[in-house]
Amino acid sequence: MPETPDLTEFARYAQPRKRPCLISLGEFSEEDRAALDAAVALDNKVIPAGAIVGWLAKRGIEISAQQVYAHRMGRCSCYDER
């Protein structure tokens, strides 16, 4: 009887690919990076996702509020295991 083939490689490709998260990928000055990281770490009631979207848009980075939420919840490419 043949051995069960190893399908783990297929499983890997079947995982939905997360969009690269611009919160980490974006290039900022040291000051901006610190401000962004601090803002993102705060609660949505303190710094709404929309405010982060606007802050990033001013710096030429287009991101959706959904992506900010995903980042805050750890569901973005920043948290992928490599």
Ligand SMILES: [Zn+2]
């Ligand atoms: Zn992220």
